[in-house]
Amino acid sequence: MELAGQTWVGQSVPRVEDAALLTGRGRFIDDLATRPGTLEAAILRSPHGHAEIRAIDVEKARAARGVVAVLTGRDVQALTSSMVVGVKAPLECWPIATDRVRYVGEPVAIVVATNRYLAEDAMDLIEVEYGALPAVIDPLAALEADAPVIHPSLGRNLASDRSFRYGEPEAAFAAAPHRVEIAVRYPRNSCTPIECYGVVAEYDPGEDSYDVLANFQGPFSIHAVISRALKVPGNRLRLRTPPDSGGSFGVKQGVFPYIVLMAVAARVAGAPVKWIEDRLENLAGAVSATNRATRLAAAVERDGRITALDWDQVEDCGAHLRAPEPATLYRMHGNMTGAYAVRNVLIRNRVVLTNKTPTGLNRGFGGPQVYFALERLVQRIALELGLDPLDVIRANLVPTAAFPYKTATGAILDSGDYLGSMEAALLEGGHAELLRRRDAARAEGRLYGIGYTAVVEPSVSNMGYITAVLQPAERKKAGPKNGAQATATVAVDPVGSVTVHVASVPQGQGHRTVLGQVVADVLGLRPSDIRVATDMDTVKDAWSIASGNYASRFAPAVAGAAHLAATRLRDRIARVAAGQLNVRPEDIVFRGGRIGSASNPENAVPFTRVAAATHWAPGTLPEGLEHAIRETVFWTPPELAAPTEADEVNSSLCHGFIFDYCGVEVDRVTGEVRIDRYVTMHDCGRILHPGMVAGQVTGGFAHALGAALYEEYSYGADGSFQSGTFADYLVPTVMEVPEPILLHRETRSPVTPLGAKGVGEGNCMSTPVCIANAVADAMGLADVTLPLVPAVLASHLHPAETAPKGRPAATAPALSGARQLFGEGTAEVAAPAQTVWDMLLDPQTLQTVIPGAHGVEKVSDTHFKADVTLGVGPVKGRYRAEIHLADLVPPRSVTLSGETSGALGFGSGRGFITLTETEGRTILGYRYEAAIGGKVASVGGRLLDGAARFVIGQFFASLARHAGGQAGESRPGVFARVRRLFGGAP
């Protein structure tokens, strides 16, 4: 592999990261040792989507075993200031609820104890009195005049409203023979890395400084947000990252509010505090992508050419506008015409707040939302004009001769051959055969369709694009923001071995391997000679606000910066070598671990010998050369200027091109989507490591497939969160993900040091809409909504289902949008009706027979209070119940109604009990309806019916036993089965 002229870059060398990761020697945050005395935190979270906090009682929790501190919003507010909000609006953004909760999962209190188990025990003892408020979930409903207002200081739910105009869009619409318009929704989802968040924080009162270890991923512009919230200058917030991080896909940017919380907790507790997020917290409360409602219209010529676009985007950022939001909405601003040459554009961008998880970085970041609208529109244009979708794409793609091409909204598309890549993809991916497969399937009456997408994949974000949310005058006042500082340091030590550091923080992308390749090429060494560190320490390392691993910036920017740093160091070492070898520096070559004369290969010395010279004998350096030890490069491309007065934004530095197509079949009976073939063509510039590029494409494809077919953050109308476990939020497994056909072209970028472009996010942008287009084609649908779950598609295939028999008609549910439960049954008790009746009204008996009851108190003859522990699926918790009796007909019938609340959520219900006596025995008949909300509905939704049946059945069985009889329909087989599902019933 060390042939002359061959480079390490471009080869799929084995990864240096792998040996440790494959043998259990990774160093993830929860694997690292902490200081003795480090405490652990647990976070109490809101079970409500929207509610006032009327009172919080933490006294019992404070007194609990092992507890060192309990913090509420008030304690956090006392030591911090609101986190910066990215729009000009009267909005605050706290990392913990203060006077009200605005989404399920919002932190309400933090318990710090000697270990996590004890912290969670104490968490159950905190009593919060909530006053439920109406919630708003839908972004368009949030704009209505009568919508519940989530932030009273804002007075409405609209946080930002900007309009943009480029070219002459009105004239283009007036002149065009066709206007084609669509309205689409993009759902809310999250890339859910398998490792959750982790923070270890410490406070030094002597220096008023915080030292934090967190698996944060950048951008390090957030460092300024954190230090400002903690009210310390940046140098008093030392932020470090662990050597390994278990995936991120943007999500680990969102750990920062927890950095603030744990920093304050450590300060209050007077000891280091560690918090490792669990999955239930992660799904409910971490970060999701935005969901978006978009109307998009195109002015179209007869041949399918688009002459103008009119965008109306309503972005749903959830309950708080957390930095860097509303960046998801503006990341694509330069690319609102996609891969197409459209000169006239209107855009209206609105940002709304709803009672959902706050949003943040997520793979694709704005791209999936934009392309879902744009590429659905392109398919619709083809349909309405009776054209082949491929011809509509061809008619609009940016012509190959036009690069670098400045889009109407300001992006500079650096390089590409869009048409050539597309035609190559059709040929190499077997498009003609796919058409034959479709025709054959359709001839058999099967539902088979083909979808296409052409997208531009932006990478290396301009730190200034987000300021497009401000009016030009506001931007001017705030001062210019732009660029994309990438940082790399290359150094030699006293024995001439080479170390590299970058401020990039990978989460599995193999940066250490690729940097070894890049630097080895420059210095004529082997990658194994280079040692690369990618963990970060903001006090000791070179970094800037754009540092971090996001916007697919590694290959184009960070690896490029490392190449530049290595080149500068090489040029210094060459001058030392020139002196030693007595040749001119221009004659020096670095090859095979040696430095020598290009014209006389015999005249060479080992690299290590020359590289070590500055350490050992600085006096021998050539005149004017200070050292040849270390080079740090800060590289930012001049192309990334601030947005102009006319709101033109070069939002990203480089732009890859993707052309995808796929054939899908929809099962006529089940509505299941099967992907027959998926072809994805990428032009991501120069490929540094083919194996890793393939891994980025297949990995992104799997995320996109999940978004297209399975994944959605699902909320009830009351704000309850319904996808709180991996059994409800469906991440694709190996059974669902087919292997796509990967194709590549390489058009190097003229604006990055190595000619590379980003590649990690493209399929998240192209694939969801490609699959949607194929399904629309298969089923002849005008509108498709993601995720394309069988239940939704089946509604297009079958007539509406009738309600199941035997279920009592629901009376007005007490909690709209909560989970509804119904049931009925009978039990037989070997005692007269009057005895059973007395037992039912006796608190002593009830305490014995109610499953999990700790105490039953009789407040009056018709009012009982109970304290019970119940578990459903993975969660278990204590509930307080208030039960009222009505319509008492002793000893024949009674109606019970009640409400419960507890750490796991809340519920209300009604039960009707009849007693029928025959021969000294009593048959108890019961019927109930209940509505359940909060955490238990999120995480145990699918288990609730079974669990409720089990608990109620257990109650009557226990009552029967107590009276010495037998329960009626208590089949043990069913009970045993439910018991297995039912984690915590005592």
Added chain:
Amino acid sequence: MPRLGADRRHEVRFTLNGRPVEGEAEPRMLLTDFLRHVLGRTGTHVGCEHGVCGACTVQIDGAPARACLTLAVQVEGAEIRTVEGLAPAPDRLSVLQESFRAHHGLQCGFCTPGILMSLDELLSRRPDASEDDIRHQLSGHLCRCTGYAPIMKAALDAARRLRGEGETAADA
């Protein structure tokens, strides 16, 4: 069966990767926490703590099991294998681990230990495991980085090599 007090710590002894280990655990302590924080074997990872993601998979008496759904006190006297026990020597990888490296069957490596423990069990029990068998075994694991295709390639290659049907193909 011994009676355990909920608020007491109990001595737990078992064999971990061929060596006897012991430590104290309250009855409610999960095996994942015991392995990671009492014994310091952090190779076994925690991804969901509700038994879906598979990152915590270990082998208990030869069978793959979710360590996050197992209490430490349950494995008293058992033979436990974790990812730390797969390599034949500290500086060498097993055939399965080699194949994962050759085919880029991992990126962040967080789900990998569980996947390796599941596949190791399958391939040692069924050296002739088919592609469908392997897929079925992997269906109990979530990976967010790779898209599974490289994992399937690695597993198929490992199966071939373990049957003595050729070397790991160098990834071009």
